[in-house]
Amino acid sequence: xxxxxxxxxxxxxxxxxxxxxxxxxxxxxxxxxxxxxxxxxxxxxxxxxxxxxxxxxxxxxxxxxxxxxxxxxxxxxxxxxxxxxxxxxxxxxxxxxxxxxxxxxxxxxxxxxxxxxxxxxxxxxxxxxxxxxxxxxxxxxxxxxxxxxxxxxxxxxxxxxxxxxxxxxxxxxxxxxxxxxxxxxxxxxxxxxxxxxxxxxxxxxxxxxxxxxxxxxxxxxxxxxxxxxx
Numbered sequence: 001x002x003x004x005x006x007x008x009x010x011x012x013x014x015x016x017x018x019x020x021x022x023x024x025x026x027x028x029x030x031x032x033x034x035x036x037x038x039x040x041x042x043x044x045x046x047x048x049x050x051x052x053x054x055x056x057x058x059x060x061x062x063x064x065x066x067x068x069x070x071x072x073x074x075x076x077x078x079x080x081x082x083x084x085x086x087x088x089x090x091x092x093x094x095x096x097x098x099x100x101x102x103x104x105x106x107x108x109x110x111x112x113x114x115x116x117x118x119x120x121x122x123x124x125x126x127x128x129x130x131x132x133x134x135x136x137x138x139x140x141x142x143x144x145x146x147x148x149x150x151x152x153x154x155x156x157x158x159x160x161x162x163x164x165x166x167x168x169x170x171x172x173x174x175x176x177x178x179x180x181x182x183x184x185x186x187x188x189x190x191x192x193x194x195x196x197x198x199x200x201x202x203x204x205x206x207x208x209x210x211x212x213x214x215x216x217x218x219x220x221x222x223x224x225x226x227x228x229x230x
Contacts, residue, residue, distance in 0.1 A: 006141070006182070007189050011051065013178065013197055015043055017205065020145065020174045032146070037138050052118060055083055056109035064096045064105070084118045144185045145177060152180045159220045171206045172214060179218045183225045191222045 006012055019040050023032070059082050067078055074094035081088050089112065091099075099108040112118070145152075156176050157165045168176075179198040182189055195218045202210035 006137075006186065007193065010197060010200060011048065013201060014204075015040060016141065016178060017171070017174055017201055019142075020178070021170065023146075024170055024174070032139075032142050034135070034139070037135060037142065040138060049113075052084060053106075053109050053113060056112060056118075057105045059083055060096070060105040060108060061100065064100055067093070068097070082112065085112070085116050087116065140185075141181065144181050148181070148184075149177065152177050155180055155221055155224075156217060159217050169206060169210070172202065172210050175201050175206070175210075175214055176217055179214070180221060180225070183218070183222055191226050195219060195222065 063078070063080050072078070072093040074092065074097070076093050077090050078093060078096065079088050079090045091108075096105075099105050153165065156168075156173070175198050178201075179194055182194045183191060186194070195215060198214050198218055199211045202214045
């Protein structure tokens with residue numbers, strides 16, 4: 001199973017978390033329609049584009065913050081390079097100042113993406129056909145999650161101390177399940193990465209204490225599942 005879409009991809013994990021949360025109130029043993037997976041995959045693709053847009057915006061802002069100290073004249077042109085661009089970008093100081101005041105370079109970054117045709121690093125299959133590597137990846141992940149959910153939950157229960165499984169919050173439960181799926185079925189992702197990403201999800205979407213709980217359970221399971229790994 002290819003995990004090139006998952007290794008160190010926090011945005012992908014966040015979308016998976018939201019997807020599994022939405023499915024928590026449905027029968028997980030029913031086959032997930034491809035239409036739902038395609039919609040999910042589209043959302044992940046949109047997140048990637050937003051990441052690039054934010055990266056461009058921050059880069060322009062950083063350049064503006066460094067040159068404005070020099071107190072350039074409004075008509076002075078500034079030439080600079082940006083991530084993902086093959087050509088240099090030229091803006092007057094007045095243009096940079098106006099864009100910064102207007103919306104923090106968001107519109108300018110959007111224009112640059114459109115003008116230079118900036119897109120994802122890897123060509124995306126916009127048809128999301130059954131032969132799509134991305135669609136197959138997500139289908140395999142979802143299948144691994146729901147197809148083994150009873151075994152996964154038993155693994156969690158067997159590692160609980162003075163705590164009832166039914167008292168675990170839905171978010172923490174899903175994060176733990178995802179961690180087990182990745183430890184068991186994504187051999188090329190180091191256990192430390194799996195656990196760290198699970199902890200970060202807990203910090204962002206759950207309670208302050210969830211990271212300690214998630215770390216403790218997954219570290220125990222790591223020793224069971226990845227016996228030869230550090």
